[in-house]
Amino acid sequence: MLNFNFFMPTNIHFGQDKLKETGKIAKLYGKRAFIVTGKKSARKFGFLQTLENSLKEEKIEPFFFEKVEPNPSIKTVENGASLFKEKKCDVIIALGGGSALDAGKAIGVLATNQGPIQNFFGKNKVKNPIPPLIAIPTTSGTGSEVTPYAVITDVKENNHQKKILSDPHIFPKEALVDPNLTFSLSAEVTSDTGIDALSHAIESYVSRRSFPLSESIALQAIEIIGKYLPKLINSPKNAEARSQLMYASMLAGIAIAQTGTTLLHAMGYRLTSDLGLPHGRANGVLFPYFWEANFSGNPEKFSRIIGYLDESAGESQKKNASESALLLKEFLYRVGLPRDLNIKTNEETIVQFAKEVMENKKKMASNPKILNMDEVVDIYKKALQC
């Protein structure tokens, strides 16, 4: 018997030049807009100028907070929230990659709830609705424009921990999804973010929390990424491929908003916080070994996925854990995952990572298969060649 809950309250505006419509949409929410964005690209590529023009046309006053770093810190979020309150803004516009969007959500939380932000890490801890949030992604990766998640980094000496804030209150009110904003992305960022979107789609599809509606959305995302990400890597200015990738990363975001991710994301976080790998690349490095270890948890689903990533895959390859993992690895190389990462680590560090992952009961419960400590250590060791 079917039994599920599907909640997606974000109003999505998808298409080229949607950035120019920001003013009209922001007008619904007030007169003073607080713009949360990164330190360089959005200004350099002219997105902030387009945004400012659009706001001014509607007589909305913009306040720019161009301070978000990759993997945004608690300090950045606190500073942003203070400025939001000081300037008495009505609406938050977060423009950028996942970091800017997540920072925008967390700033929103502190704008209407008594801090510190650490009080809201975890699930469903936010009491008051956040100010209206308009999310404008500039990468095709996180899908944060349609999720109730924000990942914030708790910076401590020698120990940067990724903390997740998950709450329906932080779903953006509006998502302006404009593929034009991804045309200038470097090949490296296109690859890293594309692999992140692929991991969202696959993790959601194979998650034990998946259900037919989430599965159909995730599978569509997998199909599109399988078809268009290799094309985009070969021809970065391909407009159709840019548009399809942005659509697919949004779909994957809608899917994980329902099911969450799995152990792959939990494992990848430490490679980012401790070893400095970009988020999507961290997932990509672990992915083939994660795949092989989990294959027996749902062979039908894993076999079906490979058909979308490699049309020439034979039936016996699709049905075999290690052969299909190899096909996934080849796909990841085709879409830009570096073959040699030259990561320096040791067994002690890996065991520490694995211990922490084993404590993540939620992600383990979503995983296609319940893994033991040795299996998690083994995935890390193989991926990091340690």
Ligand SMILES: [Fe+2]
């Ligand atoms: Fe991700």
